[in-house]
Amino acid sequence: MSTQDNIARFHYTTEQKIRAWYTCGGDIDPSTLTFDRSWPHISPKLHDIYVERARYLDSLAEHGVLVDGSMYENFFVEVYIRYYQARGAGGGSCGVQGEEAMPLTTFDALLGERIGRRMNIDVNSLETQDSDEDNTDTHPTSTEEIASHLYGIQPQSESTMNPILSRLETAVAKGIQTLNNLQAFLTNSKPEIENTSDVSDWLSEITKIKQYAAPPKVIIGIIGSTGAGKSSLINAIIDEENLLGTNCMHASTVAATEIAYNYRSGKKYRAEVEFVSRGEWKRELRALVGDLKECKGDEGSLGDRGLGGNSEAAVAIEKIRAVYPVLSVTEIKELDVEGLLRKDGVCDVLGQTIVVESDDPKAFARDLAVYIDSKGKCSKTATNDTGKGKAPMQTILDNHPATKTTIMTAYWPLVRVVRIYTRACALSTGATLVDLPGIFDSNAARVAAAEEYMKKCSAHWFVAPINRAVDDKVAQGLLGQNMRVQLLMDGAVNDLTFICTKTDDVSVSEVPESLLKRESVSPDLGEGLEDIGVLEEWLVGAKSEILDIAERLEELGVCSEGGGSQGSSPGKHKKSISVSVQRPALDNTCEMQSNSGLVSDLVLEDDTRTLNDRRKGLTSLYGALSTERYTKETLEHENQVLQTNLIHEYIQARNTYSKKELKHDFARGIHAFHSRSRHVPSSTQDPSYCHALEQDLSVFCVSTCAYQKLQGRLRREAPVSGFSALEQTEIPQLQAHCITVTEQAREASALRFLFHLRRVLDSIRLWATVEDGARVVSQGKKVEIEARYYIAEESFKREVERTCEGLMQGICDILTLNVIRNFGDASILASKKCDETVKDWSDLNYNTYKAVCCRQGVFRFHNWNQELANLVIEPLLCDWINAFENEMPLEVDWFTQLMKTHLQAFHTHAISAAEIILSDEIKNELKEIWKVQYKVMKRDVVHTVNRARRKQRGINREFAVGVEEYLHPAYLKCAYENGSGMFHRMREHIRTQSTGIELFQHSTDRVKSELIKLLDKIEHDLISITTRLMEQTTRDYTTCIITPLVQQLTSSSQSQARIKREAADVAREAETELGLDELLNNVNTTAATTGTSHGRGPWEGDGRDGQRERHALETIKEEDESE
Structure with missing residues (x-):
């Protein structure tokens, strides 16, 4: 063009x-x-x-x-x-x-x-x-x-799936169909097969393998303070306008909210609202009523204006009145807990799970807000006017009289957790977002639900507004002492992501001053700022000039209508118009020619001018006016474009600066934590460790409002300046990150499924390939082959069992030497610091102190149990991490290499024993069989140990549970204290109960008990894996070596031969269609490794057998190179 x-x-x-x-x-x-x-x-x-x-x-x-x-x-x-x-x-x-x-x-x-x-x-x-x-x-x-x-314009695809993973998951989908076909074939053919035990084994294996195809659930915990924009962020990630309610005046969600992909057919949106049990609500009510009774005053002084919004009594009033809105403060105080429980059918919802479904997102969000919005109320008059059926809660309310209480009851204090299922692309690969507002809740049930999610999180996303993210040191603030310890114990420091929200929150007035402080801003912007000021001044002059031209145009019009016989003086006709305001010349961005010459001096000549001449002048002047107006509009647009570009660059500069500071702040916080501890590995003090933490931390600066506006949503909201493309909002990048977080789990799951599938197909094909009585040998040779084979088999089983016992002993030694043996010294150190920690609690005001005691040591931001547990955890932290993140994976690597040696030795001895009766084809098949068996076993063992490492997240929380158990009598005494001097007595109860080493011995004993249970579970799983390995391996070798010898004098029936041919064809076609050989041989071998998640924390070789570990690593390297 x-x-x-x-x-x-x-x-x-x-x-x-x-x-x-x-x-x-x-x-x-x-x-x-x-x-x-x-x-x-x-x-x-x-x-x-x-x-x-x-x-x-x-x-x-x-x-x-x-x-x-x-x-x-x-x-x-x-x-x-x-x-x-x-x-x-x-x-x-x-x-x-x-x-x-x-x-x-x-x-x-x-x-x-x-x-x-x-x-x-x-x-x-x-x-x-x-x-x-x-x-x-x-x-x-x-x-x-x-x-x-x-x-014919096609939307651009933004696939975030890596090609290898795409091929793996495609193969899994086809593999499920292959297993279904194979299962049907074996079931129908079983009556005609002579040896049905093998068929039964295969059918059992197929049923189990199909379970491995289920997509893994990857939980992403979203953590942030009230008003940080978590709900808006989730809405943007799942591409919904307002599925989760947002409110700038109060917390929009009060219960842990899980958002996952809706795999079910039917309604597009589905939610499950789980309520607390009767016992949990009873305990909560007892604590709330206790807070209320502790606050003295009459009805007026305890109203909303008489209490601080965050005081214990104010929170108690808000929650109780939400569920019992008719009751006054006096009535609440007079009623006991049992009396409140019997009120107005509240117990009808306790312990229940209610399902909400809809295809309409607005109706779904409206129904859901009743349960998750802290201001949501359940009204009978607002549910069935549309004739679309009753809401789930309405059915319950219809069983009770239509009183004021039931009409205005709010149920959010009774909700434990909400699970939402929707068909969002970002969640389609198994990611599950969990909004965790309940971490600092006063409701014990919601705190427990939030803690349960924290143990299962594969990633943690911390959310804060960008204008507070850097100034408030959010990377250190959100990662407080308790959070840092927990993340380090969980091995989750490498799984963090920081998200700065509200990047569009910027005004034009703050841009110039702020830009001067940033190094990364373009130098052209300084000139742009001056240009805007000059353009605005010129536009004022242009407007005045246009008015002058319009006035003269009107005057000429009057002249033309009068035909030159106006009653005005000639001087008036000779009035001239000149362009006195000239537009300044601007560099690059705003250059235009000056308008000073656009309107020439127009002087009315004497009345003898013809009407045509006057019309010609009128037309010329009108054109000048149109040009001037167009120029003005263009200049205004240029001004707006300059401001937009300036705001955009300011936003980008602030984002870059914030990301840099957050990364640095995070690494500095972790380093400072390690520096204060005397029990950390030397590798964490290495500058390269901090640099790696800083570089690998994921930080996103997002604007949910701009993203929603660019997607055509939020049409009633004001336009957002500074964003012209979706990528500038960083929401698409965050959606891609959401998918990327699931890739490791999906790849491991897909490989596990495909290797098991490959092993079953190989086993069936091997059975179908063996020909009965193909080579006849003498009776003596037959006995010799059988004897040598069974010797090899017994030796193989013996070595496998011994190696399995060695692995269990190794893991037991790791936990004993690194963790359990140090419990005594850690308890002594903790007891020496305990007095100082307990003394700090005495500075709390009475109401907060009493609220913490009534809630077993956990209330809002206070967690006394965890604070005391940290005293014993800190001396154990280094060795705990080393045991689970370094030494245990090394022990598994050693075990798998020994198992590979045993398999290879068994194969060699078995082939040697039956050399004369085995064809080259069978030998090659058996060679592939044991290699596949090894890879299947390795992934199963890795899966078992990784599951144990995840299990330890729950075990390390038992330190705090043990503290809570030991302090329970003291908490109980404090809860029932009353009268003069009660505060002093409460503090004395806590001090007395927490003094001495017994508290920490009780805590560590509980952890020790859980570690022993973990060892028992690992042993059970390993025995199951190795037993299955021995049975399946010996079955395949027996099929090729022993079975033909036993059946030398007989031949298979025609139906048996036909079934074998068909089975071989099914297996061969499946492997060819799926391309398993190429796919599994070329897949990245790092999918099965068991080191730390990001390869940080180098192995220091200080395990119980450093030489063996180094040998294992060298063997792995050689194996990867040879294969």
């Missing part, structure tokens, strides 16, 4: 084609829309509209505002589609050329929104897109569908 006419022609044909599409309601053949040939014949008025539009776009293109090249067409197709989509169908004759075109002001507004300008769009019909009505039209409706239908 080299000329303005070509540009105008393109916009005419594009807009008219889309206008015709909507005029006809989508019922039109695109091939009939031939507006390109109509361009030379359109009316001058319509032609001028598009030429003016082309000239306007030319002015924008000069300053690099618009896209170029192949993206140009796609860009404007979306602009026109959006405009006519908002207007809807109708308004013209289908397929007939009209004289309608989008006004330039509207075009400018829509274009400005597409390139990220802050403008007020005066297109009233745009609000119609926010309608609740369902659109049942079968024609294309979305921008992408219409663009594809009319122009």
